[in-house]
Amino acid sequence: MKQVLIFRLGSEWFGLQISCIQEISEMPQLDYIPRAPVWLMGAMNFHGNIMPVLDLGAYLGIESLMTVTKVVVMPPGQEGIALGVTDVFRIVHYDPDDCLPCRHDTKQKKFIQHLYDYEGLVVNMFDISTLIEELKTI
Amino acid sequence: MGSTMDMSKYHDLFLTETGEHLRRMSRLTLALEKEPADRNGIDALFREAHSIKGMAASMGFDATARLAHHLEDLLAGFRDAGTVPAQGVDLLLSGVDLLEGLLADITAGVAERDVSILIAAPIEAAVAVAVSVEEDRSDSPIEPVTELLQRVQVVIDLTADALAPSARALLILNALGSAGQVEACKPTIAEIQQGFPVRQLSVWLKSHCSEEEISRTLHGMADIKQVSFQLDRRKSSLRDDDSRTVRVRTALFDQFINLTGELITNRYMLQSAARAGDWQEIKEGLSLLTRLVGDLHHHVLQVRMTPLESITANLPRLVRDHCRKTGKTVNLEISGEGLELDRTILEALSDPLVHMVRNAVDHAIEKQGTISIKAWREKDMAMIEIADDGRGIDPEMIRGKLVERGLLKESQAAELSKRKLLQWICHPGFSSRDTVSETSGRGVGMDVVKSALESLGGMLEIDSEVGVGTRFLLKAPLIVAIIKILLVECAGREVGLPITRVLRILDIEKKKIQLSGGEPLLLIDDEHVPLYSLNHLLWLPEQVEASSTVHLVICESQGSKIGLMVDRLSGQREAFIKALPSPLNRLQGVSGATIKGDGRILFIVDPNALFYDEKTFIEPEMEAG
Amino acid sequence: MGVRVLIVDDALFMRSMLKDIFIKAGHTVVGEAANGDEAIAKYRELKPDLVTMDIVMPQKSGIEALQEIRKEDPAAKIVMCSALGQDSLVVEAVQSGAKDFIVKPFKEERVLDVVRRVFSI
Numbered sequence: 001m002k003q004v005l006i007f008r009l010g011s012e013w014f015g016l017q018i019s020c021i022q023e024i025s026e027m028p029q030l031d032y033i034p035r036a037p038v039w040l041m042g043a044m045n046f047h048g049n050i051m052p053v054l055d056l057g058a059y060l061g062i063e064s065l066m067t068v069t070k071v072v073v074m075p076p077g078q079e080g081i082a083l084g085v086t087d088v089f090r091i092v093h094y095d096p097d098d099c100l101p102c103r104h105d106t107k108q109k110k111f112i113q114h115l116y117d118y119e120g121l122v123v124n125m126f127d128i129s130t131l132i133e134e135l136k137t138i
Numbered sequence: 139m140g141s142t143m144d145m146s147k148y149h150d151l152f153l154t155e156t157g158e159h160l161r162r163m164s165r166l167t168l169a170l171e172k173e174p175a176d177r178n179g180i181d182a183l184f185r186e187a188h189s190i191k192g193m194a195a196s197m198g199f200d201a202t203a204r205l206a207h208h209l210e211d212l213l214a215g216f217r218d219a220g221t222v223p224a225q226g227v228d229l230l231l232s233g234v235d236l237l238e239g240l241l242a243d244i245t246a247g248v249a250e251r252d253v254s255i256l257i258a259a260p261i262e263a264a265v266a267v268a269v270s271v272e273e274d275r276s277d278s279p280i281e282p283v284t285e286l287l288q289r290v291q292v293v294i295d296l297t298a299d300a301l302a303p304s305a306r307a308l309l310i311l312n313a314l315g316s317a318g319q320v321e322a323c324k325p326t327i328a329e330i331q332q333g334f335p336v337r338q339l340s341v342w343l344k345s346h347c348s349e350e351e352i353s354r355t356l357h358g359m360a361d362i363k364q365v366s367f368q369l370d371r372r373k374s375s376l377r378d379d380d381s382r383t384v385r386v387r388t389a390l391f392d393q394f395i396n397l398t399g400e401l402i403t404n405r406y407m408l409q410s411a412a413r414a415g416d417w418q419e420i421k422e423g424l425s426l427l428t429r430l431v432g433d434l435h436h437h438v439l440q441v442r443m444t445p446l447e448s449i450t451a452n453l454p455r456l457v458r459d460h461c462r463k464t465g466k467t468v469n470l471e472i473s474g475e476g477l478e479l480d481r482t483i484l485e486a487l488s489d490p491l492v493h494m495v496r497n498a499v500d501h502a503i504e505k506q507g508t509i510s511i512k513a514w515r516e517k518d519m520a521m522i523e524i525a526d527d528g529r530g531i532d533p534e535m536i537r538g539k540l541v542e543r544g545l546l547k548e549s550q551a552a553e554l555s556k557r558k559l560l561q562w563i564c565h566p567g568f569s570s571r572d573t574v575s576e577t578s579g580r581g582v583g584m585d586v587v588k589s590a591l592e593s594l595g596g597m598l599e600i601d602s603e604v605g606v607g608t609r610f611l612l613k614a615p616l617i618v619a620i621i622k623i624l625l626v627e628c629a630g631r632e633v634g635l636p637i638t639r640v641l642r643i644l645d646i647e648k649k650k651i652q653l654s655g656g657e658p659l660l661l662i663d664d665e666h667v668p669l670y671s672l673n674h675l676l677w678l679p680e681q682v683e684a685s686s687t688v689h690l691v692i693c694e695s696q697g698s699k700i701g702l703m704v705d706r707l708s709g710q711r712e713a714f715i716k717a718l719p720s721p722l723n724r725l726q727g728v729s730g731a732t733i734k735g736d737g738r739i740l741f742i743v744d745p746n747a748l749f750y751d752e753k754t755f756i757e758p759e760m761e762a763g
Numbered sequence: 764m765g766v767r768v769l770i771v772d773d774a775l776f777m778r779s780m781l782k783d784i785f786i787k788a789g790h791t792v793v794g795e796a797a798n799g800d801e802a803i804a805k806y807r808e809l810k811p812d813l814v815t816m817d818i819v820m821p822q823k824s825g826i827e828a829l830q831e832i833r834k835e836d837p838a839a840k841i842v843m844c845s846a847l848g849q850d851s852l853v854v855e856a857v858q859s860g861a862k863d864f865i866v867k868p869f870k871e872e873r874v875l876d877v878v879r880r881v882f883s884i
Contacts, residue, residue: 031739032631034676035725043722043731043739048597048613050731050739052722080719135721301866302845305853309863331858333851358880360863360873 002096004116006089006123007072009057014085015094015116015123022075024088027068028053037138041084046073049080056083059131060111074128081135092118099125152197156241159186160234161451167230168454174222183230184213190237201250202240208257209233231455232256239366246349248365290318291368292352294339300361307336310362313355318345386441397434404430439617443478446513446522449488450475453495457509460499467506468499474513479520480617486594487522487614490587494524494610497583502528502608518717519596520616525609531602533559560600564588594618594714615714623713623732623742626691627706629678634713634732634742641692641699643707648688660690660701667692669701675727675748681705693745702745715742766790766878769811771802771828772844773820777867781815781844784871790878799823799831806832806839813878814841816861818852826856833860840881844869 004015005024023046030042030053039059040052053071068084100115111130116123166183170176191206209230216222222230236256243250294310296303307330311320323330324340345352349367356365404426411419450472457470479487491511498509503526512523533556540546540562546554554562564584588598596614623634624643651658651669658669669690673680691702713732722728727748731741768785770792772778782792793809796802798820806814814832818825825843832839843856843864853864863877 029738032633032741033722033725034631034633034728034741034743043741045733045737045739047599048733050716050719050722050733081721138721138724301847302850302853302864304850305857305864308854308857312857331854333854358876358883360865360876 002094003091004094004125005072005091006118007070007085008087008089009060009062009085012062013089013121013123015125016072016128018091020074020128021072023073025071025073027071027084041068044071044082046082051080051082053082053084056085148197152193153241153245156190156193159190160237160241162186163234164231164455165451167227167234168458170222171227171458175220177217180213180217180222184210184217187213199240199244199250201253202237202244205233205237205240205253205257242367243364246353246365246367248353251364251366290343290345290349290352292341292343293366293368294341294356295363296337296339297361297363303336303361304330304333306361307339310339310356310359311341313359314341314343314352317347317352317355318343390437390440393437397430397437401430439480442480442482444481444484445475446477446479446484446520447475449484449491450511453491453511456492456495457499460496464499466499466503468503469508471508471510473511477513477515477520478616479614482618483594483614483616486590487612490590490612491522491524493583493587498524498526498528498608502526504529515616518616520614522612522614523609524612525607527607530604530606530608531560531563532604536560536562557601560602563600564598615716621713621715622710624691624710625708625740626672626704627708628673628676628704629681631676631678632708632740633676634740635691635693635745636729636742637710639693639745641694643689643691645687645689648686651688662692662699665699667699667701669703672702672704675702676743695746695749700745713740766882767793767809767812769794769796769802769805769809769814771796771814771820771825772817773797777817777844780869781874784869784874788875799825799828802828803831807835812840813881814839816841816843818843818845818849818856826852826859829856829861830859842877842881
């Protein structure tokens with residue numbers, strides 16, 4: 001059975017498969033990236049690698065100026081990027097039978113594969129590959 | 139030299155190639171130790187000795203040729219016998235050692251040392267020679283990596299009939315003093331002054347001179363049997379690049395020729411376009427030129443690339459000798475030696491690697507075990523893993539020591555994760571000798587290893603499991619990219635500008651700035667230089683406080699001068715430039731980044747590229763879209 | 764390339780032998796002295812390029828003469844001549860600034876090697 005990390009962006013809950021995660025850490029000290037788009041919060045020194053931290057809430061247009069307290073680092077081989085999120089909740093087992101379809105009609109929804117009902121909590125299952133593909137075109 | 143040809147031009151090539159043959163000989167011999175009846179191995183070794191003999195004879199290095207010939211004879215004997223006896227391995231290795239010594243003599247420009255003992259000796263006696271050679275090697279002091287650049291150990295043997303040898307030793311020290319600073323010697327100066335009967339004098343010299351220059355100071359001195367330099371990798375990092383030769387693969391060389399051809403074509407194209415005033419053509423020509431120069435740069439860097447093997451080839455021998463001394467059985471596995479790195483980086487990695495392998499044999503492995511070295515490439519980084527299946531490092535032991543030594547408070551130490559605890563073995567205050575034997579045994583020079591790596595822009599990761607083993611991962615850049623940067627601040631943010639782009643920096647009074655069409659201008663040396671706010675170019679807010687002076691960085695951009703107004707100039711530094719990972723590599727005008735000593739990241743802004751979208755007639759590269 | 768040499772030795776035999784070696788090699792022997800004081804006086808007078816200085820001599824010893832000459836002319840090039848078993852004296856001479864030393868009985872090529880070496884540095 002797959003496991004997902006449930007995290008929060010503003011007041012919405014999202015889920016990310018843990019196979020897409022290398023590390024979850026407290027918000028590190030960030031350094032200025034010149035000419036970066038607003039949704040790039042800054043760069044972090046991740047074990048000697050320069051890794052930009054993306055304000056996922058701002059990128060998705062869910063909530064701007066929200067607080068980011070945790071970063072979710074993607075494993076090597078992905079786009080070298082870390083996702084800044086409002087908070088992380090817990091890692092849960094995920095049963096595809098409990099999935100609900102969702103409509104892809106807004107920018108935000110393009111990144112949501114489907115909805116998942118975790119004990120009554122509506123979790124947006126996040127589609128990381130779409131994000132990575134889109135970042136390559138920016 | 140009997141030949142009438144001028145052989146001197148082959149001298150460097152001879153040294154390089156013989157060195158390579160010797161490395162292979164050492165490796166093949168060690169393989170034979172494990173499989174003494176391997177006919178192919180014996181044949182391969184024979185061929186190596188044969189090549190050395192041929193080259194040395196043509197160069198007129200008789201002793202080298204004679205010894206190589208002798209080894210050939212030995213090998214022929216082993217081949218007929220169908221196996222290499224254990225003593226045979228020792229003998230072959232002492233032969234390789236002696237050949238290395240001869241090579242050092244030739245490099246230093248001194249007479250070749252005596253080879254007759256080894257040649258004359260029957261196998262048993264020669265083994266005794268071999269053992270004494272080994273002991274000599276292991277006695278050499280381990281110097282910290284950081285100091286090795288200018289430190290040479292010169293060993294002077296006096297003839298057996300030397301008269302007043304202590305006086306001779308003083309004269310030698312005086313003479314060497316003209317080539318550098320004598321840091322220490324054995325016997326000590328006090329002993330010499332008391333008339334110590336010196337037969338061999340070892341001198342540690344801090345010097346900028348080459349071995350050849352150092353030997354020259356002793357030229358013609360009586361009673362000297364031979365001058366040698368401690369055969370040591372440190373020595374080779376000391377010799378500067380210009381005295382060395384580089385071998386270039388034919389394929390790479392062909393690419394240079396092709397590129398040159400393309401550049402010539404490009405020049406004609408630009409010339410004719412300029413004559414015709416065809417701007418479209420000039421534009422295309424310039425973008426082609428940009429690509430060609432980029433290719434050229436890339437290929438030039440390739441020339442400096444050297445396989446990792448050049449620094450790992452000696453490790454099997456090192457492990458063997460260490461095992462013999464400690465009575466342990468260690469199996470060394472090396473893979474990925476074909477990985478190519480810039481030679482400067484390889485040289486800097488060489489000593490750390492030796493330290494770590496030596497540590498693994500001495501401290502990690504108890505009786506028998508395996509050390510494996512694996513190398514591979516990850517993007518622009520070389521990964522070199524050194525793993526052992528020894529006793530491992532107990533993180534709780536480190537935690538205890540940290541508190542005991544007062545390095546951390548108990549509450550701080552309690553919070554450290556295992557990974558962080560392991561990093562402490564690289565702390566200079568931790569890695570002292572007594573700690574090493576008490577805890578599970580790593581630490582000799584680990585601080586040196588770590589700082590050597592970090593100064594290259596690399597890093598060290600440590601993982602260990604008690605009873606399972608320890609794994610060190612060295613990450614180092616494949617190529618060196620050190621540039622000098624100017625640090626500037628805008629709206630409290632710091633960026634670096636490559637010094638190569640900066641013409642000058644100056645502070646001017648604000649009132650000297652004039653306006654033309656709303657754009658600020660400054661008259662410098664009868665030239666109107668347009669001024670731009672770097673804050674504005676970097677999309678940062680302008681400084682609000684009104685200051686009467688303006689800090690300007692004058693740069694060249696697209697062939698004309700521009701002035702960048704910045705809030706503050708905060709110095710210069712040398713920086714290891716890291717290539718930016720995607721998506722950062724698509725930020726227009728940002729060319730790289732460096733990690734500062736405190737771990738903070740500083741981005742490098744290329745003033746030339748800041749303007750691409752605004753004022754250049756060359757289109758930005760396609761990928762920028 | 765001839766060097767102007769002052770030979771200092773109390774034994775005429777030694778002086779003659781050295782003189783022959785130098786002359787044969789194309790050097791010039793500008794003077795001879797038989798003790799330390801004489802050596803100092805001749806050095807001032809002749810300003811030779813090289814002095815060969817015996818260590819053990821009556822009255823002033825070679826080492827004292829060496830020290831006094833070097834005090835007046837720190838660039839003086841003085842090579843000591845010693846007999847077997849005088850190691851500690853030679854050490855003292857080298858510490859006092861002797862450029863090199865030769866040990867009796869002299870061998871011709873040894874003597875000439877020393878001259879060559881002293882003048883090549």
